[in-house]
Amino acid sequence: MQVSPTPQPVTLTVFAAASLTDAFNEIGRNFEAQNPETKLVFNFAGSQQLAQQLAQGAPADIFASANRKQIDALSQDGGRIISGTARIFARNRLVVIYPHDNPLQLRRLTDLAQPGLKVVLAAKEVPVGQYALDFLDKATQDKNLGAEFKAKVLKNVVSYEENVRSVLTKVALGEGDAGMVYASDISGEAATKVGRIEIPDKLNMVATYPIAPINNHYNSPQAQRFIDYVISAEGQAVLTKYGFISVN
């Protein structure tokens, strides 16, 4: 039988996608309450920026990304993540948003193509930006939206923001007439600042969020405990509360 040692105080550094900010802050509080010897430090930013920082050697224990691409890039031979250790912990869907007072009376997806509209998207380097472009590709196959839809919407884009929260802010401020963000970004308080147009399931891009421990030879058991907590029923409940789709 194994005698468990007295827990040493541990600080876990979690690199997490910007869209996870609210959910992970709450999950972090809950985890710290249950594991008093562990302190969590979060670094929220665009997944692509975090991946680059990790590739350049930034110290971290856990990486939660908004797409598989960033985790895969780090899972190459000799990379910071051991191949096969990543697990999907959440899913997310795209949604179109517009400023709360909806000055241009946007109602349906086709309205995005109307000339003169100011659309704000995330840059294609950002996961949600790439998902948005993928959605536009899919939309050209749709009879209702038409083959010209993608070209017209891209013509309306005025800015490719560096992370998803900037998109939300600019649309909420009314600087943009419409934008595309994750459904999780407009749960809670943000829902009062913007209106939404749903994207039907058959056109929608489902973002898969993987989480993986960083291969750093220390903090491994504690890091795994956090990952297990995120995937547990409690962690999933918090994620669902913030608009993510649970994996259970």
Place this chain on the structure above:
Amino acid sequence: MKNQFVLSVNFQVMDLSLYKVQNLIKAGVIRCQNSLPKVRPKISGLLSLPFLLFITLPLIAIFWRTSLTDLTVHLGQTQVVNAISVSLITSLISTLLSVIFGTPVAYLLARREVAYRQIIDTLIDLPTVLPPAVAGVALLMAFGRRGLVGHWFDDFGIHIAFTQIAVILAQSFVAAPLYIKAATLGFKSINPELEDAAALDGANSWQIFRYITIPLAWAALLSGCVMTWARALGEFGATIIFAGNYPGKTQTMPLAIYLGFELDLSVALTLSVILVGCSFGVLMVVKGLLRHKLEL
């Protein structure tokens, strides 16, 4: 007034007229050699080494990580070319606007006994001290589509946010104060008696400004210009918040470097090399021109 005298001046004897002599020297009328012994402690060289290394090493590191093939490949790409042209155009316009609108302010601060001069002075310092992101948020609140004055512009169909105008405004906001400060010092260093003398001779305000003030202050003005242009070229925080990021329209080199860093490191390195090389070259040329006039 171009007679040139070489005087040996013993400052301890002539200190009553020192002020007048200094101004005549600055005006290029007299050239003077000071024969007092110069004190140069040798240890200052050694003590300067850490900081100089600290500045030089990261710059060398950029060049070390970039290969010539990377440079030639990326210099041909549209995104890189676009970023360079957006940066050059906007920074030059910003500098020009800073000179046009900043020179009167500098002259005001240097010459006129303005009430609340301290407040105006501090106000001009503010953009330099504030984090650029704050400047970006502030500009958005003022000139954005729903901004304080922005909504009027929008009613007339003038769109500011997300355009190159926004880039220029963001750059000018943070960079113009550098020119104004330098110009103020330049104007202040001119003895008002020289301007008064010209007025006595019948020159009007514009003639005084053009033929006395500018020629005497041009070194400071040029130095201020270069600082402003360099700051405008490197502006990032205010730009990304106020003007957004659109390749070919509002994506400046710093923005492209920031995004390139996340996608393709070699793009970021190429642009960084260009920025460093360009800035270094321009600064060397300007300092060469100004060597005689300023203690640089």
